[in-house]
Amino acid sequence: MLSRIDAQTTRPxxxxxxxxxxxxxxxxxxxxxxxxxxxxxxxILLARSVTEPAPGLGNYAELLGSSTYLRIFANTFIVSxxxxxxxxxxxxxxxxxxxxxxxxxxxxxxxxLLLSMWTNLLARTYAWxxxxxxxxxxxxxxxxxxxxxxxxxLVNNLTGVTIGMTYIMLPFIILPLYGVIRKLxxxxxxxxxxxxxxxxxxxxxxxxxxTLPGMAAGALMVFVMSLGYFVTPALLGGTANMMLAELIxxxxxxxxxxxxxxAAALVLLVVTLALYAVQLRFFGTDRMGGG
Amino acid sequence: xxxxxASAALAAFLSTAxxxxxxxxxxxxxxxxxxxxxxxxxxxxxxxxxxxxxxQDGPTDYGKLKAMVEAAGVxxxxxxxxxxxxxxxxxxxxxxxxxxxxxDKSRLDPRFVTDYSVGSFYYSFVxxxxxxxxxxxxxxxxxxxxxxKFPGKRxxxxxSAPGVIEAALLADGVPADKLYPLxxxxxxxxxxxxxxxIIWWSGGAQSQQLLASAEAPFGSLWNxxxxxxxxxxxxxxxxxxxxxxxxxxxxxxxxxxxxxxAMQFIALATSAEAQAELAKATGYAPINLDSPKLMDEALAKxxxxxxxxxxxxxxxxxxxxxxxxxxxxxxxxQAK
Numbered sequence: 001m002l003s004r005i006d007a008q009t010t011r012p013x014x015x016x017x018x019x020x021x022x023x024x025x026x027x028x029x030x031x032x033x034x035x036x037x038x039x040x041x042x043x044i045l046l047a048r049s050v051t052e053p054a055p056g057l058g059n060y061a062e063l064l065g066s067s068t069y070l071r072i073f074a075n076t077f078i079v080s081x082x083x084x085x086x087x088x089x090x091x092x093x094x095x096x097x098x099x100x101x102x103x104x105x106x107x108x109x110x111x112x113l114l115l116s117m118w119t120n121l122l123a124r125t126y127a128w129x130x131x132x133x134x135x136x137x138x139x140x141x142x143x144x145x146x147x148x149x150x151x152x153x154l155v156n157n158l159t160g161v162t163i164g165m166t167y168i169m170l171p172f173i174i175l176p177l178y179g180v181i182r183k184l185x186x187x188x189x190x191x192x193x194x195x196x197x198x199x200x201x202x203x204x205x206x207x208x209x210x211t212l213p214g215m216a217a218g219a220l221m222v223f224v225m226s227l228g229y230f231v232t233p234a235l236l237g238g239t240a241n242m243m244l245a246e247l248i249x250x251x252x253x254x255x256x257x258x259x260x261x262x263a264a265a266l267v268l269l270v271v272t273l274a275l276y277a278v279q280l281r282f283f284g285t286d287r288m289g290g291g
Numbered sequence: 292x293x294x295x296x297a298s299a300a301l302a303a304f305l306s307t308a309x310x311x312x313x314x315x316x317x318x319x320x321x322x323x324x325x326x327x328x329x330x331x332x333x334x335x336x337x338x339x340x341x342x343x344x345x346x347q348d349g350p351t352d353y354g355k356l357k358a359m360v361e362a363a364g365v366x367x368x369x370x371x372x373x374x375x376x377x378x379x380x381x382x383x384x385x386x387x388x389x390x391x392x393x394x395d396k397s398r399l400d401p402r403f404v405t406d407y408s409v410g411s412f413y414y415s416f417v418x419x420x421x422x423x424x425x426x427x428x429x430x431x432x433x434x435x436x437x438x439x440k441f442p443g444k445r446x447x448x449x450x451s452a453p454g455v456i457e458a459a460l461l462a463d464g465v466p467a468d469k470l471y472p473l474x475x476x477x478x479x480x481x482x483x484x485x486x487x488x489i490i491w492w493s494g495g496a497q498s499q500q501l502l503a504s505a506e507a508p509f510g511s512l513w514n515x516x517x518x519x520x521x522x523x524x525x526x527x528x529x530x531x532x533x534x535x536x537x538x539x540x541x542x543x544x545x546x547x548x549x550x551x552x553a554m555q556f557i558a559l560a561t562s563a564e565a566q567a568e569l570a571k572a573t574g575y576a577p578i579n580l581d582s583p584k585l586m587d588e589a590l591a592k593x594x595x596x597x598x599x600x601x602x603x604x605x606x607x608x609x610x611x612x613x614x615x616x617x618x619x620x621x622x623x624x625q626a627k
Contacts, residue, residue, distance in 0.1 A: 068627055135504050261354075
C-alpha cells in the first residue's frame with residue numbers, strides 16, 4: 001500500500017527529471033560539434049591574428065591604417081548595399097505578384113525560384129559571365145537591334161558583380177516578403193479604397209508600412225550574406241572592386257599570412273554578428289523567412 | 292568535381308584508417324587539362340608499375356598545405372606547386388627533403404632542382420592573341436603595354452608570382468640580364484599605365500575563356516594554354532618574344548604519410564618517358580634533358596625549351612627570398 005502511494009507520487013517527478021536531463025543530454029552532441037567546428041577555429045583564428053607574425057595588435061593596426069584595406073572594407077559595404085537595394089526593388093514586385101497569383105501559377109514561379117537556388121553557384125556565376133561578356137548574348141542582342149555600336153563593359157567590374165550577386169540573392173528577399181504579403185488581409189485595401197485613398201496612397205500609406213518588417217528582414221539578410229560573398233565577386237568583378245572575402249583568400253592562400261587573414265576575417269565576423277544582433281533585436285527570429 | 296571530392300574524402304579516411312600501408316598516395320595539382328595529363332602520364336603508369344593507387348586531389352592551396360603540416364594531418368603525399376613557392380616552403384620547414392637515391396637527378400634540368408623539390412614541367416609566359424578579334428597582334432611586351440597602338444583590354448595573371456612584373460620591366464626597356472633585383476617602383480609605374488585596361492585571370496581555364504571570347508583579345512598566358520586553345524580551333528597567335536620561363540615543382544609536405552611511395556612517384560614522374568608524355572599532352576616543356584629525344588620533332592619544337600634564343604628566366608631564388616614583400620605590394624597595388 002505504502003509502496004503503491006510512493007510509486008504514484010514519485011513517478012511523475014522522476015519522469016520529469018528524466019525528460020529534463022535527456023533534453024539536455026540530447027543537445028550535447030550538437031553542442032560539442034558546434035564548439036569543435038565553429039568556436040575552436042574562431043578562437044584559433046583570433047589567436048593567430050594577435051600572435052602572427054608578432055604578438056600584439058599590429059595586424060589590426062595595419063588593416064585599419066591602410067587606405068587600400070579601408071577601401072576594400074568600404075567597397076564591401078557599397079557592393080552589399082547596392083545588391084540589397086537592387087534586390088529589394090526587383091524582389092518586391094515579384095513577391096507581390098506571387099502573393100496575388102492563382103496558386104497554380106505561383107507554384108510554377110516558386111519552382112523556378114527554388115531550382116535556380118539549388119543550381120550550383122559556380123555554374124550560375126559562369127553562366128552570367130557568358131551572358132555578360134563583350135561577345136555575350138546581351139551585348140550581341142543590343143548591338144543587333146542597333147541600340148549600341150560598341151559592346152558595353154558589363155563584366156569584370158561593379159556592374160557584373162551587382163548583376164550576378166543580385167540574381168543569387170533575389171530568392172532570399174522574395175521569400176520573406178512573400179510571407180509577409182500573404183498574411184495581409186485583402187480587406188485592408190478595400191477599406192482604404194472605401195475611405196477614398198487612391199492607388200498611390202494605398203501603396204505608400206498602407207502596403208509599404210505593413211510590409212516594412214518583411215522588407216527589413218529580407219534586406220538585412222541579403223546585406224549580411226553579401227558581406228561575406230566570395231565566388232561571384234571574384235569571378236565577375238575586377239580587382240578594383242575587390243571585396244573583403246577575396247582579400248582574406250589572398251592573405252591565406254597566396255601570401256600565407258594568417259595573421260592578417262585572421263584579423264580581416266574577424267573584422268568581418270564582428271560586423272556580421274553586430275548586424276545579425278540588430279536583426280534579432282528589431283525583427284525577431286519568427287519573422288525570418290516569412291514564418 | 293564530385294569525383295575529386297569523393298577521392299579526397301576517401302583519402303582522408305584511408306590515411307587515418309591505414310597509416311602504415313602505402314596502398315595509395317594522394318597527389319594534388321591545379322586541376323583542369325594539366326592535372327588530367329599528369330594523371331594519364333604519371334599516376335596511371337605509376338599504379339601499373341607499383342600497384343600503388345594514386346588519388347587525385349586539388350587544387351593546390353598553400354594555406355591548406357601549411358595547415359596540414361602544422362596540424363600534423365598531412366593528407367597530400369606529392370604536391371604540384373609553383374617553383375618560387377617550393378624554394379620558400381623548403382626554407383620554412385614545410386617540406387620533406389627529397390631522396391635523390393630514389394630520384395635520379397643526373398638528367399634533370401639543374402635550374403629546377405633543389406634539396407626539397409624537382410621540376411614538374413616548365414612553362415613560359417607568352418603573348419597570346421585572338422587573331423579574329425583584332426587587326427594586329429602585339430608581338431613584344433612593349434607592344435602589350437602600348438595602349439595607343441593596341442587599344443582594348445589585355446589580360447594578365449592575377450596572383451603575385453614571377454611573370455607580370457618581369458614583363459612590365461622588359462616592356463619599359465630593362466635589359467633581360469639586368470632584371471634582378473626587380474625594380475618594383477619602376478615596374479608598378481609601368482603597370483599603372485595599363486591598369487585600367489587589365490582584366491586579371493586567376494586560373495588557366497579563365498585565361499583561355501577571356502582570349503577566346505575576346506573579352507580580352509590579347510594578354511600574357513601560359514604557353515600550354517595557347518597550345519590547347521589552338522587545338523580547339525580558336526584562331527590564335529603566340530609570340531615567343533622574350534618569353535618568361537618559370538616552372539612548377541613537385542614537393543612532399545613535411546610529415547607526409549607515404550614518404551617512400553611519394554619519392555618513387557616523383558622518380559617516375561621526372562623520368563624521361565613520363566616527362567615526354569606530359570609534354571606531348573600539355574605543350575609544356577619537360578624538365579628531363581633526355582625527354583626531347585623521345586618526342587616527335589614537330590611537337591618538340593613548339594615547346595618552351597626550344598624557344599631559348601629569346602628567353603628570359605625568372606629568378607626563382609630571388610622570388611623565394613622576396614615572395615612575401617612583393618606579394619603585399621602587389622595586392623595593395625591591385626586593389627588601389
